[in-house]
Structure formats: structure tokens, C-alpha cells
Amino acid sequence: MSRLMGLAILTLGLVMSLTACDQEPMANQPKYETYEAAPEWPDNQSARDPVAGTVPRDAPVELSVSDTLPMPLTRELLERGQAQFNIYCSPCHARTGYGNGMIVQRGFPSPPSLHNDRLRNAPLRHFYDVITDGYGVMYSYADRVPPHDRWAIAAYIQALQLSQYARFEDLTKEQRAKLPQQDSTATETTTSAGGPPMTRPLVPIIGLVALAICVIGAFYDWTAFLRSWLVASLTWGRCRWVPLPY
Template identity: 50%
Template sequence: MYHQPRYDPYESSELFEDGTSARPLPEGTVARGQLRVDTALYAGKDANGEHVSAFPFPITADVLTRGQQRYNAYCAPCHGLSGYGNGMIVERGFSPPSSFHTDRLRNAPVGYYYDVITNGFGRMYSYASRIQPGDRWAIVAYIRALQLSQNASVNDLSPEERQQLQGSQQQGSQPQETQP
């Protein structure tokens, strides 16, 4: 049983008329798990090849939590925890990456970020083999949350939220009585 009859890949054989040991794959064969017809989900682009401006699935608190975990693991060493491009690599002497808080990147469509994570950009290498597509989208959602958190204004709040904020500020500015 130690020596079994077998053929190595591309080894010649008299088994088939064309002299090969294996049959060619039928045209259009797709490996299991590799059928990716949803270009928005797997490429971040629409049918015209433009970056999508909307997420291909609903963003929930769980997606944001997952995005934060993946961002902290893969992105924060370079981009920093708050996305300003001041991560540990900069402290070690490397060139700083782009800040997510510039006007250009705040206005970029979400598909752009997905494309950069997938294919790399500048000195950033591709993460396609390291981060699954769903996690790439979760990171993009978290980057959008970072951008909102660093660039929010009071005018973004609803009237009820503004009133609540003003009430909490007034309570915080009143002197507290101390007991002897």
C-alpha cells in the first residue's frame, strides 16, 4: 500500500487520447466559494466600475463593533486609533499615512475605502488575503464612524438632542456644593 499507482499533475499518460492524465476543467468552472457576482460586495464598485457610495448591507452596532476590532488590529498601527495617521509606525520613523479626516477622504465614496483595503494604495499593501470581504466593509463602516465622531457639529443634532445637550452643559457649569 506504500506505493499506489497515481499520476502527478500534468504528467503524460496513455489513458486519454490527448496524452494527458487529467481532463481540462469545463469552461466557466468556478471554484467552491469563489463565485462573486455581486461586484458591489466583492469589489466596492458598481456595474460601470465606479466606486459605490452606499454599503451593500445594513450597518448595525454589531458590524461597527466588528469593524472597530478589525481596524484596531490591521489599521491602527499605521493610521492611529482615531484615524489621523499618527500610529505606532510614525513614532518609529516611517512616513505617516493619510488622515481620514481630510476633506478629500471625508467626501470619498465608501467603495473607495473598500478598494484601497482590497488592492492597497501607495505604500499600503493589499489586505485581500488577510481580511475577508465582510470585515473589509465593517472596517469601512468604522472609518465612517470615526470621521463623523471627529467632525460632528451641534447642527448635526436633532432639536431634542440639542436641548438635552444644553441641559447637561448647564448642569455641569453650576458650582457643586461640597460637604464639610
Template identity: 50%
Template sequence: MTRLLPLAFLLCAALPLGACDNMAKQPRDKTWTPANTNPGSGSWPPEPAPNTVAREDRPQPAPALTPALLARGKERYKIYCTPCHGYLGDGDGMIVRRGFPQPPSFHSEALRNAPTRHFYDVATNGWGAMYSYADRVTPDDRWAIAAYIRALQTSQNTAAAELPDDVRRTLR
């Protein structure tokens, strides 16, 4: 019996070595398809199944500009954006005054000329030190914030001569 013990040990030690093989030379099926095609379907990317959470945020179309949209944008802007960007969009929010890096002013020429979708995309994906707000702010609210940023830009960069007479009379 004692002579069989080393033989059994040797057999058990050799068994895993016999199972080793070069996996790169094994026959295999390629079960994947290229990412830009979806055989058997007329639309790509496919619509999510009901009662599921989308894996990625799909681009939303811009809503119509309404007073309600601007009011919602102002409310959401005050909550999410003023700590960094400030109430006027100058980039001098409270945390900037306490040492955080200053974001660009919304009134810079580059951002005044940027498409409105740029503000939506930055809120969705983040930019520089700004992280994504996609998990905190709904797509509709991101569009509302983008519309409000446009209103801020207009309010701070319009000459008094361009204002209607009744508005000019209220100015000091």
C-alpha cells in the first residue's frame, strides 16, 4: 500500500499537466457581430425593452422654448449650477471663492457661439473638472438648464439700446 501512495500522488500531479494546451490554437466559434450592424433588425441601436433601464443615455431632442421651460431651467440651474458657475454664469460660484478651480464664464465668446446642445452634452458627460450630472439631472431638466443658460447669456450681453422701450424705462 505504501508503494501505491507515491504512484497515486504522481498520477494526480500529472493529470493537470495533461489538461494544459495552447488555448490560442483551439477551434472556436466567433459569436460576436460587428458593433455597427444588427442582423435581423430594421433599427439600430435597438429600443430598450419595457421596464428596463437604458445602459447609456440616448440623446434627447431639444424641447420647444417656453416660459415654463425657462422657469424650470432657472430652478434647476440654481440647485445644480450656481455653486460653481454663480448666479449670473460668470464662473464665480461659492466653491470657486473657496479655492475650487474656476469654470469658464458662460459669457465668453466661445460659449456664446457654442450650440445649445453643447451645454446639454457637458451636463450629460462632464467636461474638465466638471463631472457628469446624467445620474442627477433628468434629460428634460438638462435641456431646461441649457435654455436658461442661453437666457443668461442674452440678459448679460444685450445693449440697452436693443431693449424694448417699456423695458428701457424700468432701467436706472
């Protein structure tokens, strides 16, 4: 039995050493070393030119980009641009384009206003390129915003710029007629959170009522006194900053 085992181990060892030997020719097959001469080619060089039309690995995907809007300027395109601008750009540039978006308010470097003279005169293509390649500390949005949306955003930015610099003379007669008339007699109003506008005198009245409840409450229960005092001071003292529940 042990003789059979010995034979088996011997055979296995033989097979393994044979297969190991088999590896040798694979590692050593005919090939050119870098820049080695190659008499098979007319120019005697092993380094061949890349095939015509070869694209480098890090080349931009689009080889030629139009300088002008490559699609018709429609309301739909601008609305798409607005939606994508609000999603991707407004966190920094703000929906208005003035550059004080939420991330900037939390410490990210402040972008320039899109309404400065240089950017107002920049060609449409500039906005497309900034989205594609990034600009300074702003990183590229090429992987999130496809080319069609880049044009839509670029077009929307120019509409946004126009919105801040529209001149009265540029409006048609009908558009001028639609402008709200300046009304100097309008009364000052304050708005409660999400609610209808509320005239100011109402606020002190509510504060006074709360104060009265507070004084009456103090006779019965001092915690009631504290609670109503809080309500009174919030409504009366800070009514302009605290959103009121009515």
C-alpha cells in the first residue's frame, strides 16, 4: 500500500514539474523591445504610428464643439436650462446668479456674480466650456451635465443676465403697459411664515392680549405666568423675526 502511495506522489511531482517547465516558452516569446529595430517594416522601426483617428485616452469626448447654440432657442430649452441650473449650479451661484448660494454661505469659495460686466459680455460658449472643464476652484460638471443640458444652462444663464439688465426702452408698448404702476400710497405689511400678509398693528395687539393673560395667570400659577410671558415677549418683542403660528 505504501509503495502505491509513493508511486502516486512521484507521478504527481513529475506532472507538476513538467507543467512548470511548460511555462518557460510563454514568458519568452518573440517580441520587440521598446524602440527595437524592425527590418520587417520599410522604415526599420518597431514603434508604429497610431492608426489614423486614434483618440488619446484622456481626450475630451467631443472633438468639435459649436461656438453658437447648436439647437433652436425655444422656451422649452430655457425651462430645461433653468431646472438644471437650479439643480447643479444654484447651490453655489444662487438661483439669481449673484454667487451667494447656500454652500457659499457655509464657507465654500465665493464664485463671481454672473451679472458682472465680463460675464455679461462673455460668449455663450464660455458657459458651456466652464461646465465641461470646470474653472479655477470650480470642478467640472461634464459627468453630470450632458452636452444638451450644458447648452440649455448656458442659454438660461444669458436669459438670467438679461433679466437683471433689461432696459425699459427694450420693452414693447404692451409689455410696458403690463408693468405694475408705482403706488406711493401702499401700506407697509409684514408676512407671517407662509400665511397671508398681516398688517403691523395686529402684532402688538396680540402681544398685549398675551401680556394681559400673563398677568392674570400669575395670580393662579407661576408656570402659567412663565409660559405666557414667553409668548408675550416672542410676539411683541421679536414679532418681526419669529414666524408666528397664525
